[in-house]
Amino acid sequence: MLSMGFDTITFTILNGLYYAFSLFLISLGLNLLYGILRILNVAHGGFYAAGAFFTWYLMKNAHDAGLPLSVLFVCVFVGALLVGVLGMILEPLLYKRLYRKREEYSLLATFGLMLVLDDVLRLVFGSQPLSAGYLYAGIGSMQIFGRPFPIYNFVIYAFAIGVALSLWLLLFKTNLGRITRATAQDTEMSSALGVNTSLHYTKLFTLAIAIAGLGGAIYLPATSAYPGMGFEAIVLSFVVMVVGGLGSLKGSLIGAVIIGLVRAFGISLFPEFELAAVFAILVIVLVFRPRGLCGRKFSREEK
């Protein structure tokens, strides 16, 4: 750290946030599903990848048709929405059958779905990395401490913060949120009071999947879509979940920022052990504070 100047530190932090927010958008949905439905959705990485691939397809076609940048920007939302629709289709087909099963079973079934999703994306889009950097290049870059920095990254930061805020508003200021918190606490009681829990679960599930899709979609212009990206993303998101606390939405933000910063500083300070450091954090947190930084306490039965 001593050898790093103030400007380098600023850049490293900005890069760290860039990593962090993709993990944040994935783990947010994961925590929502785990907190309410008790499902650790391994397939979430697949939906994230689907968001990137769908958006690539839309953007490529929109760009080839000569549409302006603003339309390309809309593609990001359409891509995320399509992923949400995919989730809405899969929820009654598969996930609904897993809600009452043991956590291990849902872990395995969603792992199976992850394998299927990854291969279907490979089948449809091929094995080559696909990029559509029109938006990224179109927005251009700005100067920070005399070094160029892509403006699009700020779009990503704004997006992530926007999603966090709107989800908070949704959960704590609307009726839907009140119902969500009620069903999370006591499903039977809520359905006795007239909540259509089955429909409600479908809504929540679609929302969680669409957020993951948005994660893939918003990052596509800056990176590329490639098979296997879902596997990489999901394993780091697990780390974020554990560090922040399983089921905690605040935890996914804090966990993502910590992991993002560790990676960014790791790459510039100890590139040998950057990945090892991330998993070392996972192990340390699980050993010393298994409920994570913001997780609730365990009941005896869960130990």
Next chain:
Amino acid sequence: MSLRSEYEFGIMALLSLMLIIPMYFPRYYVYIIAVTLCYAIYALGYNLIFGYTGLLSFGHALYWGVGAYTVAAFMRPELGPFRIFSMEALLVLSVVTSALVALAVGSICVRYTRIFFGLLNLGFVMLWYSLLLKLYYITGGTDGLPVYTPTLLGQSFTAEVFRTYTYYYYVLAIFLATSLMMWRVVNSHFGLTLKALRENSLRAGFVGLDISRYRLASYVLSGIWGGIGGALWAPLSGQVSPEISTWLTSGDIVLMTILGGMGSFIGPVIGAFVFLNLKVQIMHYTTFWQLFLGSAVILMVLVLPGGICGAASSLRLRRTKTAS
């Protein structure tokens, strides 16, 4: 025929089939079956922690990797006069290293169950993976390490004879020995205690059992079996690389166990056979093996949670019911 003699007959028939495989089957199949037997040993061990003790680990490829890397590391030319080529010595070393790693990792992991146990194991296997990747002056980095042809009981063979003939019998013998040992383990008091922990750990604790100690013992044993499997597999592959121990390859062993039927003794062995041979067959036609595997897993969890063995035993049950 009574149930017991039916079983014995089946086992004898299968064993004689296994013995003549190198004489009548193509060399390629001999190789595949030898690899399958290595995985079967690993699966037997994994079943102890998952099927019998009820702890789902998403990181058992760690032990496979420790076993395989132990063999490769002691064969490195850099060791000069201290290089070891005796497979027996290498197996003993692998048992020691995998037991030590399992003891260290396990003593942390067994404090948790369910998802936390799974994720903690995932963390350890990825930690190991990233170290394998980055400590290239020890582990060879992404390229991994070559594995040379070892000697078997002091005899050396050419690579060709070794791979398609002698080593097959060597692996088969160790498979039989480790299966017998595991059979003794699961049918001992210790094995029954593990089942009791799986069914109700709270009650088992009230009865006065030291839950963590039993879980740790089960974990270490399953780690050793994984290490033996990996060590036996290394000379067959001729190469070890970090990709053999990730959370995804750990997923393979979970899927083999589920496919065969967790909790039944022979299930995971059948699962390993079906998994690997199906993979070879499907990969002949298409590279989209994950698509088949994933769909099979989803179907298994939803329709046949008992796996192949569970389905077979429920069929048998139905048959005896209609017969009587």
